[in-house]
Amino acid sequence: MKNLFVHIVLIAGIMAGVRGRVNAQTVQVVTKVVERTIACPDGLTQRISINARKADVQVRGWNRGVVGIRLRLVAKHTDRAVAEREVGYHQYTLQANGTVIELSNGFVIPQRAGKLQSQLKAVYEISIPNRALLTVNNSFGDVNLRDLAGETTVTFEYGKLNMNELTGKLTIKSEYGDVEGQSVNTTLVCRAEKADIILRDLGGTNRIQSRYGKLYIFPDAGTMDALVVTAERTEVALLPKNLDDFSYDLTAIKTQLYQPHATTDFWTRKNDSELLNYSPPGKKPRLQITSKYGPLHLMLFTKTDVPLGSK
Amino acid sequence: MNLPEHEPDPNLWDRIEARIQADATLNRAIEQLPEYEPDASLWERVEAELSDAKVVQIGRGATRSLGTVSWLAGAVAAMLVLAGGWLYLNQNSADERVTVAYSVEQVKTQATDLPQPQAESVRRDEAFIVRHCAEQKPVCQKPEVHELRSQLVELKQEQARLGKEIALFGADPALVRAQTKLESQRAEITRELVTLLQS
Numbered sequence: 192m193k194n195l196f197v198h199i200v201l202i203a204g205i206m207a208g209v210r211g212r213v214n215a216q217t218v219q220v221v222t223k224v225v226e227r228t229i230a231c232p233d234g235l236t237q238r239i240s241i242n243a244r245k246a247d248v249q250v251r252g253w254n255r256g257v258v259g260i261r262l263r264l265v266a267k268h269t270d271r272a273v274a275e276r277e278v279g280y281h282q283y284t285l286q287a288n289g290t291v292i293e294l295s296n297g298f299v300i301p302q303r304a305g306k307l308q309s310q311l312k313a314v315y316e317i318s319i320p321n322r323a324l325l326t327v328n329n330s331f332g333d334v335n336l337r338d339l340a341g342e343t344t345v346t347f348e349y350g351k352l353n354m355n356e357l358t359g360k361l362t363i364k365s366e367y368g369d370v371e372g373q374s375v376n377t378t379l380v381c382r383a384e385k386a387d388i389i390l391r392d393l394g395g396t397n398r399i400q401s402r403y404g405k406l407y408i409f410p411d412a413g414t415m416d417a418l419v420v421t422a423e424r425t426e427v428a429l430l431p432k433n434l435d436d437f438s439y440d441l442t443a444i445k446t447q448l449y450q451p452h453a454t455t456d457f458w459t460r461k462n463d464s465e466l467l468n469y470s471p472p473g474k475k476p477r478l479q480i481t482s483k484y485g486p487l488h489l490m491l492f493t494k495t496d497v498p499l500g501s502k
Numbered sequence: 503m504n505l506p507e508h509e510p511d512p513n514l515w516d517r518i519e520a521r522i523q524a525d526a527t528l529n530r531a532i533e534q535l536p537e538y539e540p541d542a543s544l545w546e547r548v549e550a551e552l553s554d555a556k557v558v559q560i561g562r563g564a565t566r567s568l569g570t571v572s573w574l575a576g577a578v579a580a581m582l583v584l585a586g587g588w589l590y591l592n593q594n595s596a597d598e599r600v601t602v603a604y605s606v607e608q609v610k611t612q613a614t615d616l617p618q619p620q621a622e623s624v625r626r627d628e629a630f631i632v633r634h635c636a637e638q639k640p641v642c643q644k645p646e647v648h649e650l651r652s653q654l655v656e657l658k659q660e661q662a663r664l665g666k667e668i669a670l671f672g673a674d675p676a677l678v679r680a681q682t683k684l685e686s687q688r689a690e691i692t693r694e695l696v697t698l699l700q701s
Binding site: 424 | 598599601603604605606609610646660667669670680694
């Protein structure tokens with residue numbers, strides 16, 4: 192059990208940005224800043240579609256009928272002339288096209304230019320009507336979502352998705368990209384491959400699939416409706432504050448199920464599986480987890496137990 | 503200490519208002535201006551004229567007179583650049599604001615390679631898996647082993663794809679982090695596979 196705590200702290204530390212040995216270098220930074228607002232009166236008839244590449248994408252909801260965009264296209268190099276030339280390799284589109292508001296970026300490197308010398312990155316800072324329909328695609332960058340209550344779909348690879356104070360509908364598809372959420376109270380569908388996922392104060396209705404990753408869930412008794420997790424070769428930890436806040440249907444196939452002493456009477460073994468079915472008195476939100484080939488932990492969590500990363 | 507008082511010129515507001523109106527009128531007029539494409543053969547003509555002109559080397563201490571043709575070509579090129587710049591700015595000015603900022607910063611560069619002992623141990627383990635599967639084929643046909651080996655192949659393909667991105671964009675921090683993640687995944691799966699084969 193202690194090992195898992197160490198593991199969680201380590202993962203949280205890594206996700207918080209402790210990323211190994213570093214050296215410092217002075218570079219010239221040339222930033223092209225594009226600012227635009229696009230009308231989006233009710234936020235429901237138009238879909239906001241962000242197709243980002245090598246970008247950090249920050250989206251927050253506000254109660255205005257416009258989309259506010261600030262796109263920073265950055266080039267860094269020790270030689271300012273090189274950065275100035277290569278910042279021009281960024282391409283972008285910010286436009287309303289019928290029922291879609293398209294925001295995208297990419298790179299066009301002329302063949303004659305040879306190998307790229309600068310470090311190129313795009314940073315989106317976007318404010319959208321908080322009940323808007325939003326689609327985000329990104330690779331090799333972070334996505335931050337805050338204060339959204341509409342229908343949100345995020346597809347990304349590598350980088351990390353950070354979420355804060357979300358309601359509404361949420362769909363996440365991640366490959367190699369980590370996920371960290373705080374107070375996510377949505378109808379969530381999440382499919383993740385090779386991702387480390389931490390969801391704190393998780394509420395709403397949740398269906399999560401994870402392969403080859405890590406999944407740590409801190410359910411919130413006040414807002415949780417249901418949780419269904421299907422995990423394969425994933426280390427899963429379910430960390431409620433009080434055991435009796437929820438009912439549990441846990442299955443560990445070809446792996447071990449770790450549990451507190453209080454539930455040992457409700458534990459059974461069937462063929463190559465370990466099962467735990469525990470329902471405290473009264474109607475409680477049901478947490479159902481099936482884990483195959485990856486250990487499954489049920490343990491009580493209090494904030495004094497584990498200093499989790501930045502929290 | 504009392505500073506002297508000044509009254510603004512009584513016509514000041516009228517003048518400001520007139521200037522604002524003039525700006526607005528000018529902006530409206532600019533929007534109504536027709537757009538022109540340069541003649542498709544313009545560059546060929548400019549190039550032809552340039553090749554006819556004398557080659558002039560401008561360097562320190564060298565002052566030479568330019569031929570009339572060169573001056574004309576230069577003027578045309580300058581006008582094209584100005585017109586292009588005006589069109590570019592005008593195209594963005596409607597509802598898009600573009601600015602360029604310069605700054606200097608300290609960036610953190612990360613080591614791109616795994617610590618050598620770990621990379622070496624992964625290669626050693628992978629060699630063990632290949633050898634073991636060649637000697638004991640039935641073991642490696644078990645679904646669990648097969649699944650893990652497929653994952654290893656997938657990870658290698660992903661590393662190759664990432665390698666192409668790194669070749670294009672250089673050792674960018676986001677790409678280096680991705681590379682580190684893939685290496686750890688590969689190490690983890692290799693270790694699991696070795697444990698499974700040894701059990």
